[in-house]
Amino acid sequence: MPAAAGKPSRSASAITPSTVRGYHLLKIDGYSLTKGVPTGDKIKSGSFTLGGHRWHIGYYPNGLQPQYADYISLNLHLDSNVTAAVKAQHKFSFADEVMNLPPSLVSTTVHTYSSLLGWGPISFMKRADLEKSEHLKDDSFTNRCDILVIMDYRAEDLPEDTPAFVTVAPSDLHQHLADLLKTEKGADVVFEVGGHTFAAHRCVLAARSPVFSAELFGGMKEGDTAGVVRIDEMEAQVFKALLCFAYTDSLPVTEKEDEDVMCQHLLVAADRYNMERLKTICEERLCKYINGGSVTTILTLAEQHHCEGLKKACLSFLGSPANLRALLDSDGFDHLSRSCPSVIKNLIAMSALV
Structure with a gap:
């Protein structure tokens, strides 16, 4: 009589990214004085370091491209030449909207940055809407850029599933x-x-x-x-x-x-x-x-x-x-x-x- 087939072996692993998270605050002081900057020209923020790389934010008061001349555009750039691409996520928002809480980056796209390629919202906000909003106070507003830099990926073994023989009820x-x-x-x-x-x-x-x-x-x-x-x-x-x-x-x-x-x-x-x-x-x-x-x-x-x-x-x-x-x-x-x-x-x- 043939032996019964044994239970198949099982193993599992997970691929987990190693990340570094941070944010940079960019205050535009004297907003009205920046409105004369030509479309396509940017004003650079101060440089900052995150994930071992230098970054800066590009502020385009009259849009990055002619079709967005009525908008403010923002871009996140690598500030120095790099030998390899850097993968990261970012999210721009007004600082008074998020305060000390990080906005979720779960649904944002992972972009590949190089020394020549930056990413950001080309139509962040219409200037007319900004000027009517509560974000603009005393001719200034503060933008926050949250960034998550993906450093590398690592594989981890997962423990075998343990059958759930007991279910614990919530506290009553x-x-x-x-x-x-x-x-x-x-x-x-x-x-x-x-x-x-x-x-x-x-x-x-x-x-x-x-x-x-x-x-x-x-x-x-x-x-x-x-x-x-x-x-x-x-x-x-x-x-x-x-x-x-x-x-x-x-x-x-x-x-x-x-x-x-x-x-x-x-x-x-x-x-x-x-x-x-x-x-x-x-x-x-x-x-x-x-x-x-x-x-x-x-x-x-x-x-x-x-x-x-x-x-x-x-x-x-x-x-x-x-x-x-x-x-x-x-x-x-x-x-x-x-x-x-x-x-x-x-x-x-x-x-x-x-």
């Missing part, structure tokens, strides 16, 4: 804690807020907030095992949302039209109980609600509760002369003067520039 700890809050099983403290009572667990709250920890277990301990802790100056719905976050690290769903008001109250509560993550979540959401009608309230809130990011967002909104003038002429400015005199210096300095 937050759901278990939410159920614990909902059922009140094992609750050992009761809070009275705005005429409503909420049962909770001392250990959970103490783990989530140093203020709760001090109040429930420390020298500031409030209430006994069967006692009730009274919370003043807070609405019941706000405290309920605070508890939800303490147990699940997420906020309950709120009607869209009520989200800004709830976030204002929750920010105050988060600051009161030193729950920094909740506080920054509220800050981030409130940034979306800054407008002419709300900026006074939100700026006051940011100043009183030391929310630097939210304060900067408000001052950025007031950086518009129209928005600042509207505030200075409103009753909100008088309220701001009384409640937060420290921010008035900022506004006076800004108004001097209007």
Whole structure:
């Protein structure tokens, strides 16, 4: 009887490129003065080194070719003679669009550079569009060129596949804690807020907030095992949302039209109980609600509760002369003067520039 065929052997490998990544910022200062450069002529950036090679960016204020005379063209060039071709990817963007985050180069083309051949967007942006955009400020703009240089390729052996006998489910700890809050099983403290009572667990709250920890277990301990802790100056719905976050690290769903008001109250509560993550979540959401009608309230809130990011967002909104003038002429400015005199210096300095 013939022997059964054995299991075929298997091996695998992967080809992985070795790369070097970086970016160069090119500021065009005095943009209007470069508009007289003839089409096809470039202004060179300073040289920079990446991947062992010298590079520069070519800025063509009136396009690289006649058919693109209404555009700004940009090119990435090798800055010196090379004996072999260099393979790289690049992506041009405005620096204020990407800030400190690298844009994705996954979908960009790998180009081969030589001492004579550069690559870049020949129609990066129409000059007329740039001049109407927010990218051009004080007659200048900054461009960022992200570059990935491919140094070489290497082959690596891959381990044999291991059959997946066990599948690990995603964490459901937050759901278990939410159920614990909902059922009140094992609750050992009761809070009275705005005429409503909420049962909770001392250990959970103490783990989530140093203020709760001090109040429930420390020298500031409030209430006994069967006692009730009274919370003043807070609405019941706000405290309920605070508890939800303490147990699940997420906020309950709120009607869209009520989200800004709830976030204002929750920010105050988060600051009161030193729950920094909740506080920054509220800050981030409130940034979306800054407008002419709300900026006074939100700026006051940011100043009183030391929310630097939210304060900067408000001052950025007031950086518009129209928005600042509207505030200075409103009753909100008088309220701001009384409640937060420290921010008035900022506004006076800004108004001097209007």
